[in-house]
Amino acid sequence: xxxxxxxxxxxxxxxxxxxxxxxxxxxxxxxxxxxxxxxxxxxxxxxxxxxxxxxxxxxxxxxxxxxxxxxxxxxxxxxxxxxxxxxxxxxxxxxxxxxxxxxxxxxxxxxxxxxxxxxxxxxxxxxxxxxxxxxxxxxxxxxxxxxxxxxxxxxxxxxxxxxxxxxxxxxxxxxxxxxxxxxxxxxxxxxxxxxxxxxxxxxxxxxxxxxxxxxxxxxxxxxxxxxxxxxxxxxxxxxxxxxxxxxxxxxxxxxxxxxxxxxxxxxxxxxxxxxxxxxxxxxxxxxxxxxxxxxxxxxxxxxxxxxxxxxxxxxxxxxxxxxxxxxxxxxxxxxxxxxxxxxxxxxxxxxxxxxxxxxxxxxxxxxxxxxxxxxxxxxxxxxxxxxxxxxxxxxxxxxxxxxxxxxxxxxxxxxxxxxxxxxxxxxxxxxxxxxxxxxxxxxxxxxxxxxxxxxxxxxxxxxxxxxxxxxxxxxxxxxxxxxxxxxxxxxxxxxxxxxxxxxxxxxxxxxxxxxxxxxxxxxxxxxxxxxxxxxxxxxxxxxxxxxxxxxxxxxxxxxxxxxxxxxxxxxxxxxxxxxxxxxxxxxxxxxxxxxxxxxxxxxxxxxxxxxxxxxxxxxxxxxxxxxxxxxxxxxxxxxxxxxxxxxxxxxxxxxxxxxxxxxxxxxxx
Numbered sequence: 001x002x003x004x005x006x007x008x009x010x011x012x013x014x015x016x017x018x019x020x021x022x023x024x025x026x027x028x029x030x031x032x033x034x035x036x037x038x039x040x041x042x043x044x045x046x047x048x049x050x051x052x053x054x055x056x057x058x059x060x061x062x063x064x065x066x067x068x069x070x071x072x073x074x075x076x077x078x079x080x081x082x083x084x085x086x087x088x089x090x091x092x093x094x095x096x097x098x099x100x101x102x103x104x105x106x107x108x109x110x111x112x113x114x115x116x117x118x119x120x121x122x123x124x125x126x127x128x129x130x131x132x133x134x135x136x137x138x139x140x141x142x143x144x145x146x147x148x149x150x151x152x153x154x155x156x157x158x159x160x161x162x163x164x165x166x167x168x169x170x171x172x173x174x175x176x177x178x179x180x181x182x183x184x185x186x187x188x189x190x191x192x193x194x195x196x197x198x199x200x201x202x203x204x205x206x207x208x209x210x211x212x213x214x215x216x217x218x219x220x221x222x223x224x225x226x227x228x229x230x231x232x233x234x235x236x237x238x239x240x241x242x243x244x245x246x247x248x249x250x251x252x253x254x255x256x257x258x259x260x261x262x263x264x265x266x267x268x269x270x271x272x273x274x275x276x277x278x279x280x281x282x283x284x285x286x287x288x289x290x291x292x293x294x295x296x297x298x299x300x301x302x303x304x305x306x307x308x309x310x311x312x313x314x315x316x317x318x319x320x321x322x323x324x325x326x327x328x329x330x331x332x333x334x335x336x337x338x339x340x341x342x343x344x345x346x347x348x349x350x351x352x353x354x355x356x357x358x359x360x361x362x363x364x365x366x367x368x369x370x371x372x373x374x375x376x377x378x379x380x381x382x383x384x385x386x387x388x389x390x391x392x393x394x395x396x397x398x399x400x401x402x403x404x405x406x407x408x409x410x411x412x413x414x415x416x417x418x419x420x421x422x423x424x425x426x427x428x429x430x431x432x433x434x435x436x437x438x439x440x441x442x443x444x445x446x447x448x449x450x451x452x453x454x455x456x457x458x459x460x461x462x463x464x465x466x467x468x469x470x471x472x473x474x475x476x477x478x479x480x481x482x483x484x485x486x487x488x489x490x491x492x493x494x495x496x497x498x499x500x501x502x503x504x505x506x507x508x509x510x511x512x513x514x515x516x517x518x519x520x521x522x523x524x525x526x527x528x529x530x531x532x533x534x535x536x537x538x539x540x541x542x543x544x545x546x547x548x549x550x551x552x553x554x555x556x557x558x559x560x561x562x563x564x565x566x567x568x569x570x571x572x573x574x575x576x577x578x579x580x581x582x583x584x585x586x587x588x589x590x591x592x593x594x595x596x597x598x599x600x601x602x603x604x605x606x607x608x609x610x611x612x613x614x615x616x617x618x619x620x621x622x623x624x625x626x627x628x629x630x631x632x633x634x635x636x637x638x639x640x641x642x643x644x645x646x647x648x649x650x651x652x653x654x655x656x657x658x659x660x661x662x663x664x665x666x667x668x669x
Contacts, residue, residue, distance in 0.1 A: 008152050009071060009450030011306040017071040018455045025061055026079030026459060029054050030466045034083030038474045039625070041091035042484060042499035051441055052612045054080035055147050070151045071451050077147060078442040078456045082463030083470070085122075085438040086115055089431035090471050092385055093423055095504035096511070099485040102339075102420040106479060110335075111472035114424065117328045118431025119464030120320050121360060125367040125432060126439040127311055127457050132282065133440055134447050138549070139375025142215035144444030146608035151449050153605075163602040163663070167609020170659075171207040174652060175617040178205065180634040187562030188646035191251035197240035198255050201233060204562030205649040207656070211610035212378040213570020214603070214660065220377055220552045221571020224564050227267070227556020230530060235263045235557070259560070260506075262523050267558025268386050268393075269527020270534065274550035275369045275387075277535050282368065308447070312454045320461075321360075328356045328428065335424055339417035340410060347406060355421075358398065359428040362391055366429055367436035369551075374440045376549060377567065378611075384433045385503050386558050391429040392507055393524075396422050396514035419511040426507075435464070527557070566653075570607070573657050577603065577664040584665065603663045 009015060033054065058076035062068035090111060097103035133139060153164050178186040184205065191200030213221055236255050239262045246254045332352040336343075343351075366387040399418055403411040411418065439460055446456050478484070483493050485501040485508075513519035531550065538548045556564050581599070582590040589596055624633045637645065 007308055007448060007450030008148070009069075011308040011450065013450070014307065015069045015071050016067070017069075017075055017452055018458065019072055019075075021062070021065060021068075022058075022072040022075045023079070023459065023462070025058060026076045026463065027466050029057060029076065029080035030083040030463050031470050032083075033080055034087050034467045034470045035474045037084045037087045038091055038471065038478060039499070041087050041503075042095065042475075042478060042501045043631070051077050051081040051143060051147055051438060051445070052150065055150055055445075056612065059151070070449050073151050074147075074442075074446050074449055074451050075455065075459055078439070078446065079459040079463040079466075081438045081442055082119070082435060082460060083467045085434040086119060086431060086464065086467035086471055087474075088384060088434040089118060089388075090115055090427065091475065091501070092388060092503035093427045093430045093507055094475070095484045095501040096423050096508035097420055098479070098487045099501075099505060099508040100416060100420055100423075100512070101487075102417065105489065106472050106476040108472045108476075110424075111475070112468050113327070113331050114427045115431055115468035115471055116464060117324050117331070118359075118363070118428035119435055119468065120461065121324050121363045121428060122367050122432035122435030123439065123457065123460045123464060124317050124320050124324075125364050125436045126371065126443065126460065127317055127453075128364075129368050129371055129436075130311060130440075130443050130453060131309075133371050133375055134444060136372075136375060139372065140216050141375045141441055141444035142212040142378040142607075143374075143611060144441035145215060145448065145604075146211070146611040147441065147445035148448035149605055149608040150612050151445065163605035164609040164612075167211070167606035168613035169609075170606075170656070171211065171610035171613030172617045173613075174205075174207045174656075175614040176621070178649070179617070179621055179631070182632070182635045182637055182641075183645060183648065184652060185642065185645040185649045187560075188649065189252045189255070189561070191255045193245065193251055195241075196245070197237045198245055198251055198258065199237050200251065200255060202561035202565070203650075204560075204565040205653050206562070206566045206614065207610045208614035209563060209566035210570045210573075210653070210656065211607040211614070213567035214574045214607040215611075216377055216567070216571060218571045218575035220549055221568045221575075223549045223552035224377070224556035224559075224571075225568045227270075227553040227558075228561055228564050228568070229556075230553075231263045231267060231557035232259070232561055235259075235266060239263060256560075262520060264558055265520050265523035266527035266530065267554050267556075268389055269524040269529075270531040270554035270557055271386055271527075271551060272390055272524075273528050273531025274534065274554050275366075275390075277531075278369060278372060278551055279365055282372070307452050308450055310452060310454050312457045325356060325360060328359060329353060332356055332421075332425065336421060339421050340414050343407060343410060351402060354398070354402070355395075355425045358395055359425050362394065363429045363432040366391060367432045370433045370437035371440035373551065373555070374437045375444070376552060377555060378441075384430075384437060385506070387433050388426060388430045389507065389510060391426045392422060392511055393514060393519070395425055396511055400514065415515045416512075419515050422511055423507060435460075527554070530554075530557075569653070569657070573660055577661045580661070581664045599664050603660055606660065606663060 055073060055077035058073045058080075062072055062076070094103075094106065094111060094114075098105075149164055150168075174184065177184040186206060187202060187204045189200065189202035191198050191202075232255075236258050239258050240254075243258070243262065246257045249257070329352060332355045333348065336348055336352050336355075340348075370384060370387060396419070399422055400411070403418065442460075443453065443456060445451075446453065478499060480489050483489065483498040485505050486498065488498070510519065531554065534548070534550045534553050538550050541548045578600070581596065585593065585596055621634070625631050627633070
């Protein structure tokens, strides 16, 4: 994508943007999307990206007002996305405190403070790195692009929105048939026992991920495919042979268990190395962006005279950062005194200072990586839990080292409480990472439609406070209604309705593993080795003008195949379709002919529409699922229908790919 572009609303135009109705609607959607995603986050360990549904809802509501515009719509979806991001951060970590029996419910005060501190850290990071990420040539921001296309199509009556609408309808219909009626399968796997291990593969059919894969292109898709081969095609059989295949379950379930217990840690190790490499490459641009912010605050940067380049003042960001530092330090002192009473004053002051510095430094680093991932593969596929897991492991090791030297007796007597303190420190990271991830998509959509950055950044701070007021009571309500992670507030509650909180259960298991010295370090070190090899390959391929994103390969190892596969298909589809078109019309016409460029644009609109339609259905379906307390609430087929649903999904995938291909390469052209 060419970074030198004209936004939909030019910088010379000034439209009402930060209006009262936009803020009030944003607050309402923040509350609704925060509450609706809390159930999904605890039930299945995933949340539904809220930016696109919020943008569509905002358009529908603001149409009833006589004076509304695309920039107001963008403000609404920017604020609303914070609700889903906050839930992801809090629900993926804090239930681990229940599982470790350190909490007996969700204390409003503690959850509120942690959410605000982590959320503010995420927003500050987003502002500081906005210019770097928005102008990075390798980052396509698939969901941010989709949001912008949806917003522009609603505002520009002269544009041809038919491809966007068709893509949205197709994406919504497929997702509804998959997740609602379950006539289509969203994934299928074939695994079998052989030679003392497991062999097989799996496929995913998500229309949102297929569309996102088309937008991001082949380089990321191929890198993810390599990661899938390493993690699943080679990793699972080798790990099964080394550690044994789980008994008492079918082959598909056994493969998933091997991946969860072993292979996933290889992905974490690879992403740690790949993330460090990416951060090294981004250090220069990030500091350049901060330097530009300093110049802007002094009125020395000419580009900031443009409305579309004006961020919040650096002094304001410094105050927010200082607030996080001071209040975070005081909060950690309070919590540490509760969990580890009796420690010396100097030791307590020193360790809590170390904790808040760790939270702020690694919160900024991991949030920056999350924003990079959002641009690379989309917010939905950012391995936020992987970054949080890395933070938990790192600070657990720091804590072990610190106490082994200075307070070994405390380590022996209060090890479990120290594990809980590690989780609370990483809750700040857990909030900062998804907020930077989602907000970077929102800032990209704002850049494309011509929003004023500082106004988007203001509502991000407002959204954090609103979501922080809601998330604690919502989690407590769900805990009292269902129980979480095997912990029940009342005796005799049905285990079948319990919310498993898989991400939090994993965090609890990992932090206990570190303090009990039984974490699978061999897998993490293998991932480190894979990451180093990937970096070497990336350097060699770049010398030949090719791209091999290292983090995308780690993502292919870390994610389930159901998430990776459709993105791989989408990326390869984009490459083959464009290559065929270029071959038919010639290189010059491909880049210069208006009708050819229109075909490419229409295919992109279809992909954006599929992302938007599928995401919106995900939020809509959360309502009946929450009411009926089951994801089978709308199921209309018998249990034995699964093989037929998988076959129908394969047919559906082929037809959708053919649709994309014929959009670029019609028979009569």
